Amino acid sequence: MVRTLTQQRIALIAPRPAKLSEMPDALAAIEESGVYSNGGPVVSAFEREIVERLYDGRGAALAVANATVGLMIAIRQAAGRNWRGERFAMMPSFTFAATAHAAEWAGLTPLLIDSDPDDWAASAAAEEDALRRYGDRIAVVVPYATFGNCIDLDRYRVMAERHAIGVVVDAAASLGALDVDGLGFGAGAPFATIFSMHATKTFATAEGGLIYCGDADRVADLRHMANFGFGEHRLATMPGLNAKMPEVLGLLAAEKLADFDRVAAHRAELETSYRERLGGFTLQRLRGKRPTAQFQTVLLPRDLAERRDDIVALLGEAGVGAAHYFSPHLAQQPYFRDEAVAEPTPVADDIGARCISLPLHDAMSREDVATVCDALVAACEKSAAPSRILSGHFPTTARRHRTLVVGGGPAGIALLTAAAKNGKLEDLARAGLTLVEHGSTLGGGMLGEYAIRSDSTAETFLSAVKDSPYPSLAALAEHPGGVDIARYRDALGVPLARTPPFLRALGDRLAEITVEHGANIAMESEVLGAQRVRGGGWRARIRDRRDGSERELLTDRLVIATGGYQCTESIADQRIDGVTLRDLAGDRLVPGDEALRLGGIERLRERLSDVRAPKIAVIGASTSAVAAVTLLLKANPAFALGQGAITLLHRQKLRPFYPSAEAAHADGFDDFGPDDICPVSGFVYRLGGFRLEARELVLRMLGIGGRAPDPRLALHHLGDADPDARRIVADADIVIGALGYRPRALPLFDTQGNRIALAADAAGRPRLVDQRCRVIDARGKPLPGAFGIGLAAGFVPEGQLGGERSFRGKANGLWLWQNDVGLMIVDQLLEEARRAAA
Structure with missing residues (x-):
């Protein structure tokens, strides 16, 4: 009879340690000897034999009760002292909890770093970056040989010598693995390598661990530590605990070794x-x-x-x-x-x-x-199946698509979120929705590449799924990404690097729902441009980024959700006291976006490595400018910043947000008038005010409520004729231009094929859309069937949507996109679809 899967289950793990029931004589010998632990003859013989068989007789081994206690004593020995959490044990985050627990028990704080994308062990680049940042605060490095693999131990030999740092290798699943020379993994290494002999491992016993090291003296010390730290008879001379392997487990280990090849x-x-x-x-x-x-x-x-x-x-x-x-x-x-x-x-x-x-x-x-x-x-x-997300392709027949959304990042997905929150997601999908995304996932966009905190609260992120009528969306509150964001409910924003898991999960769920109701999703594709079609609508040209093929798609409406970018040329053209930053700062000028990204502060640190007391000028009055200042002030290790080392040069006044005029007055802030209060919400500087972490820094620098300014930071209100500002910039070692973002507009053409001049093409910080989120040309006229949403798009709430009358900037924010702004666009799309159907 042919075997089927349902007739014989293939278990994930099927432990096969040696059978004690088949070793009656060996068990009887243990009983006869009266030695059950304390380095008895069975365990001692196993330790000698495994060194001979796997390590060519080099070094020594110590069998312990389990791998976790082995890690504990090895890390404690490598640390040199109990640091009581004041020093770090650096290890990959992608590992088992026992490793971090062992480091804590050994008196160190786990420092979790990223992994290598190929062998899934600790990333060499992440290790070096952490060593630069934390220096001698890292006492021990604990690399992990992921899933029984071997790793490059020469790298850690060099690291130990160069940085005078302890090394302990967590090789839980690697006992019996052979290196490139055919010797046991860890052979000859001067630091301890810790293995597990748990029943689930390839080298399976019931429980147990093994410490191997090429340095026999190190193993001798560890043997004392494993026996209560008794360096002399019944006399503790070093830290210790009871980590000894009993004789019965040693018997299982010896039997497994005999059959292990x-x-x-x-x-x-x-x-x-x-x-x-x-x-x-x-x-x-x-x-x-x-x-x-x-x-x-x-x-x-x-x-x-x-x-x-x-x-x-x-x-x-x-x-x-x-x-x-x-x-x-x-x-x-x-x-x-x-x-x-x-x-x-x-x-x-x-x-x-x-x-x-x-x-x-x-x-x-x-x-x-x-x-x-x-x-x-x-x-x-x-x-x-039946989702079309996996393939990334969609029909390109003569059938006309009703709505093409260009971009599936935070703004594009916020549009779908707004529809879902208002019960209109199925209607939007059935109305012929197609979404094209440049990347391989939906939702996260570029947010995960930034080192700053959000200016949206954790509640704003989670409101996308809270009380959702769609169970699959509501369940995302318990998704690991959602739980992670919820940790920051009472914090000053969410670290943007932590948002992609939740946003990607949200994007995927929204895509599933829309595809189920007739929408099309194309991943790893880009819209190159769109041309007006006689009689209405657009012909979009789309390229598949995987194979370079191109195709056309007819659509009635476009929604451009391609985000914003910082233009280095625009920043360099900005003038201080009549002189451009290009001429005034030269190669000392750094775009704010570059400083805000992951690794940006470290790149600045490298540029300032030869400067004993750096001076830094940050130019801008936006949230990104204040975020750049915050990163500099919080850098770890800290920059050598003296009094007034950082100057924030700003043209607009720095205004903090307050939930009410009463709250502002109670805090001692009164620099606002009736035009600065939102008539709908009562918020003070609802749109123009700093929030969360940026707000806290602004309140300190303004001395509001008795707060003490940070002495390392000075404020300078820019004027048109301002020689002092010119001197500050000229004297700075680094000049950060945090001067806002421009909309990334899609190339659009008229029916004759001529490029349409858009408002977004103008110099400075132009708008992409009008007050109904319609894309506008250079004359301010809306283009039929073209909408925009997202960073730098330029929509400003007014009327029933609220907002202070004094606001003159651009309103960017996740809450607006997934509520009022997103719904405004959805309603227009559905209304036009109803008219077309009629």
Whole structure:
């Protein structure tokens, strides 16, 4: 009879330690000896034998009760003292919780960094960046040999010598793995490597761990630490605990060692079979001669990441066990979010969101691998259907599309959010919606690339799904990304680098709903431009970024949601005391956007490395200008900033937001009049006021409510003729031009093929749209069937939407986009669709 998956389940993990029931004589010998622990003959013999077999007799090994206590004593020894949390243990965030717990118990604070996109271990670039930033505050580095792989230990030898830093290698699943020379992983290394012998590992016992080091003296000290720190008989001479392995576990370990070459060879054969069959998936890059994976981990396509739970469930229904490990990774887990320090982890976020682990164990055959792979492909296909998101293509026949949304970032998705919040999402989809997105995911856009906090509250982000009539949207409040954002409910904004998981999940859910009701989604595609069609509508030219192919699409309406950008030429053309910044600052001029991105402060630090007491000028009165100042003041390690080292030069007055005039007066702020109060909400400087983190800095610098200004920062109100400002800029070592954003307008052409001059093409900081969010030409006339939304689009609330009469800038904000502004556009789109149908 042909075997089916439902007749024989293939478990994810099938522990196969040696059987104590088959070792009666060995157990009797232990009983006869009367030695059950304390480095008895069985454990001691195992330690010697594994060093001989795997490490060619070099170094020494110490068997311990489990790998976690092994990490604890090894990290404590490498740290040199109990730092009581004042120093860091640097480790990848994509690892098991035991590693960070062990560091804490050893007296260090975990410092979580990003992963390498190829081998999924710690990123060398992230390590070097952290070493530059934190210096000798990092006491120990704890690299992880991810999923039984080998990693480059030479890198850590050099790091240990160059930085005088301790190293402990977490190689939990790698016991028995062979390096490029055919020796056990860690052979000859001067630092401790810690392995697990848990029942689920390839080297399976019931429980247990092993510490190996090429330095036998280090192992000798660790042996004392594992025995209560007794360096002399019953006399504690060093920190310690009870980490000893009992004799019975040593017996299991010795039996596993005797059979391990066969076990490892069989698993390597299964792993090779997986790689032959899963060429369409992303797999970990392997190092060494023989890894010892305890399961086979692959990365799902990004378009399927949000469907991972469905895929795991479908595999289970097919009789195949599957799971996802280290997802959420440490920086995403509640305890470590509070207790650890986390650097940005975009690679770990991506790996964690997409990884899925498949069975790879002693009981399997190559036929089982084929069965698992077939089940995985079938589950992926089933979870993707009938969505057209995965393929990224959409019909381009003569059928006319009603609405084309160009851009699926935060603004484009906010449009769909506004429709969903008002029960109009299905209507919008049925009215012929097509969305084209440049990237491979929806929702996040470029937000995750910035090092600053949002000027929108956590509640604003989460309001997109709160009380949603769509269960799949409402459930996102419990999505890891949603839970992460909720942590910042009472904080001064949300770190933008932490927003993409939630926004991508939101984008994916919205896409699923719209596609189900007839919409089309095209990923990794870009709209090159659009031309007016006689009789109405637009002909858009679209390029597939994957193969370069181009096609045309007829649409009645366009919605441009392509965001904004900072124009370096416009910044350089700005004048201070009649002189352009180009001439005044030269190569010292840095666009504000560059400073605000991840790594921007470090790049500034490198430029200022030879300056003992740097002077920095920041030009602008926008939130981005104040955010740049905040990053400089909060830099860690701190810049050597003396009194007035940073000057913020601004033409407009710096105005803080207040929820009411009464609140402003109670705080001692009275620099406002009736025209500065929103007549709808009663907010003071509702549109023009600084919020959250930027607001706090402005209040301090203005000395409101008795707040003390930061002495490192000075304010300078710019005038037209201003020699003092000119001197400040001329004397600065770095000049940051944070002078706002321009709309990224789509090239539009008339029916004759002539480029239409848009208001957005004007110099300075022009508008893309009018007060109804319609795209306007250079004369201010709206273009039929063209709308715009997003950063720098230029819409300003008025009338029933509120806003202070004195406001003269551009209103940017997620709340506006996913509420009033988004709904305004949706209503116009649906009204025009109804007219066309009539």
